[in-house]
Amino acid sequence: MTDHPPRAFEPRILGFLCNWCSYTGADLAGTARLRYPPNLRAVRVPCSGRVAPELILRAFDHGADGVLVLGCHIGECHYDNGNHRTAKRLPVVRALMSFAGLEPDRLRLDWVSASEGERFARIVEEFTETVRRLGPCTWRAGSPAAPAFASWSSVGAAPERPGGGG
């Protein structure tokens, strides 16, 4: 029997692709036979504005190493301004998750139009490399790589209260 070398880390990436632009862009990348990493699991959503932060949280809670949100360019949204909301919200989600201990680079928002198959392949390639460099995600509670609880109670915990509750 031969010893197998330890398997290299392959990031699991969840992609939320807008139905009207990015998913079609991904389709174009496919029909144009462009190569891009197979790490991306694509989820088709009606609009990038549909990508609620809870979905992103759930992806990371279930072991995603990176989440990629792709939508139409600003001004090209099928629903006129769905992607405006994404553009405003995603940086906030990123800041929040980064504050809670996620590397912010694991969440990326970008725009891909239906004619940009090449751009789609390039973004997936770039993002996969970024996440590969970051290594396995430690976000998931109880994941093998998650840090043990340290005693951080001294760091800005809520002050002790006098008296009982209620």
Place this chain on the structure above:
Amino acid sequence: MSHTASIQAKARELLETGAVACVIGYEIGPRGRARPVFVESPEGASRLVWNQACTHNLAAYLPARLRPGKKGEPARPVGVVVKACDSRAINVLLAENQFAREQVHVIGVVCPGILEGAGQRSIPDEASPGEGPLQARCLRCAERTPVVSDTLIGEPFAAPPATLEEDPLDRLSGLGAEERLAYWLEQFDRCLRCYACRQACPMCNCPTCLFERDDSTWLGMGIGLSEKRAFHLGRAYHLAGRCVGCNECERACPMNIPISHLNRMLAREIETAFGYRAGLAPVPGPLVTVLDRGEGRP
């Protein structure tokens, strides 16, 4: 005239003329602690008090109280006693069309700051200014005068400069990602999912909370650590650009989870990104509006 007497006089007048159906204010409970009270008759107005233990954000009662009836008839107006922070909550609720401006008579009180431990222990009336330190949020507070009021009680004064020497938020932000992850996991591990934070919050007024649906396929109601974290982070996100920093969630939390760190971090983030502070005017927050010309592209 003391603040208590002014509030009582105003409440009595409003109830006698029938301008409002009810005045929501503070009273002293049987164990000497300030607590919310709903006064519905002029005689009851003498129960109202004001002191430095009046910590509750009474704006939290307004959306349910002012919801239209089954046939769509508007609810009768309500008077409410607010501090400066609570008055910002009223502005946010007005911006979200929870009720109409004329449905609420705002009795604004110029606030000297609320004492630490208010709501938990008895604090004697206004005459003897309460001993003990102010709550951290009050030490940070720069606006002591309500931003919206129909009746203003007390003389506006310039807020004393912030006296907090160190902000735990800065210490937290200075940590590495791993350390912050461990810190927050430890904090959220204590959560019981009692939803006290949500109940105390004036902005948490969804008829059905997204995090308390047993038919949800993508949000857990359980008490697993990641579900609790998703609840807290999700709630913090829902309050982004809406939270006025009254810190009632943190005060209501039986497990001392420092929820306000999340809310304040997001408030800071929104202010840097959009130059917007929640509640200063009744206008919708930046996360529900479209991009301005040339505004932040990723």
